[in-house]
Amino acid sequence: MDDNFFVRLKGRRVSNRFVRRFSYITSLSLFFLFALIVLMLSTEGIPLIREVGLKGVFFDKEWLPTEGKFGLFNFIFASFYTTLLALLFSIPVSILTAIYLSEYLKKKVAMYFKLIFDVLSGVSPVIYGFWGIVVIVPFVRKTIQPICEKLFPCRIFLSDNKSGFSVLSASIVLAIMVSPLIVSISEEVIRAIPFEIRQSTASLGATKWEIIKKVLLKRARGGIFAAIILSFSRSIGETMAVLMVAGCQIKGTPISFFDASYPLPALIANTFGETMSIPLYKSAIFLASLVLLILTLLGNFIGWIILLRIEEEQS
Numbered sequence: 034m035d036d037n038f039f040v041r042l043k044g045r046r047v048s049n050r051f052v053r054r055f056s057y058i059t060s061l062s063l064f065f066l067f068a069l070i071v072l073m074l075s076t077e078g079i080p081l082i083r084e085v086g087l088k089g090v091f092f093d094k095e096w097l098p099t100e101g102k103f104g105l106f107n108f109i110f111a112s113f114y115t116t117l118l119a120l121l122f123s124i125p126v127s128i129l130t131a132i133y134l135s136e137y138l139k140k141k142v143a144m145y146f147k148l149i150f151d152v153l154s155g156v157s158p159v160i161y162g163f164w165g166i167v168v169i170v171p172f173v174r175k176t177i178q179p180i181c182e183k184l185f186p187c188r189i190f191l192s193d194n195k196s197g198f199s200v201l202s203a204s205i206v207l208a209i210m211v212s213p214l215i216v217s218i219s220e221e222v223i224r225a226i227p228f229e230i231r232q233s234t235a236s237l238g239a240t241k242w243e244i245i246k247k248v249l250l251k252r253a254r255g256g257i258f259a260a261i262i263l264s265f266s267r268s269i270g271e272t273m274a275v276l277m278v279a280g281c282q283i284k285g286t287p288i289s290f291f292d293a294s295y296p297l298p299a300l301i302a303n304t305f306g307e308t309m310s311i312p313l314y315k316s317a318i319f320l321a322s323l324v325l326l327i328l329t330l331l332g333n334f335i336g337w338i339i340l341l342r343i344e345e346e347q348s
Contacts, residue, residue: 071326078320081313090320096283103317105297107286109324112296114287115200115275116268119207124261127212131219131257132245147220150213158210162277165206170197170278177201178291192291198280201290206274211264218263222256222343223249259339266332270325272298297325 081103082090093104134143174197181190192199226249234244250257280293281303287294305318 071323074319074323074326078316078323081316081320084313084316090317094286098311098314098317101313103313105317105321105324107283108295108297108300108321111200111279111287111294112269112298112325112328115203115207115279115294115296116265118200118204118290119211119268120261120265122204122208123212123215123264127215127260128219128257130212130216131223132249134216134220135223136241136245136249143220147217150216154213154217158271158274159277161206161210162274165202165274165278169202169205173197173199173202173205173291181290189289190291192289194280194282194284194289194291194293196280196293198278198293199289199291200279200287200294203275203279203294203296204290206278207268207271210271210274211268214267215257215260215264218260218340219253219257222253222260226252255339256343259336259343262332262339263336266329266336269296269332270298270329272302275299276302297321301325 084101085093085103090103090105091109092106093102094106095102095104096107134146138146174195178192178195178197230248230252231244234248239247275294275296276299279296279299281295281299282293283295284293301318301321304314
């Protein structure tokens, strides 16, 4: 062998070692960056906890920064209220859509529909928010709210807010935003179930719907649950679309579907510019950011753990 061969071999080893170490450093730097974000949010939020206490921050309903009251309860409640209502709207439609794509449509046609859902997932939240202002808000104000007030005269359907910017409007927009994610993951999980299981169940005389209801959905429930959890994480952290249609008024805890909602992301986006003039205001916003980060990460972690376990079982 000539000397050039050994030179090339040494060069490949050096480049391989460089790529390996560079990848390791990059991965480590991302972890340290995340740790730095958590440390910064925690450090900035601690002064408020020391001053007011955990109970005063998380269970107090009053948000009066000029009086030193920084209760986050209404904002956290609004975030969960809006998100859970959005999932209530999106889950049945999304699961039925996933079933139709995986079990009834031809695979080639289903691929085109999946492409459309993937495109919808990448649409900017501002577009959804603008569409919500133009279409959803007037529809809620002129049609849904009057009908509900006449047919169901109870607290959850009655509200002094007649603007249409409400919990319901924000939930509908969020439901449309997260549906493509639930459809995409659920369809993949259902389609991944071996064809032999469908065939053996059909040989016992089961109908198509019985196979779906009693076999496929039962085996795919873990993946569908993971899709719901991941959608929850995206919904609860959504800012712009919610900010544009939720109303964002501080008028107590939202109870009715038609009350204005003020979720945590909207609070952070709306008020951060005011934090410099009032003591502890900055600390309250950083603490709200930390709470939102924890909720989002927890949902993502649970969802991806479930999906990884499903992949291991299938492999």
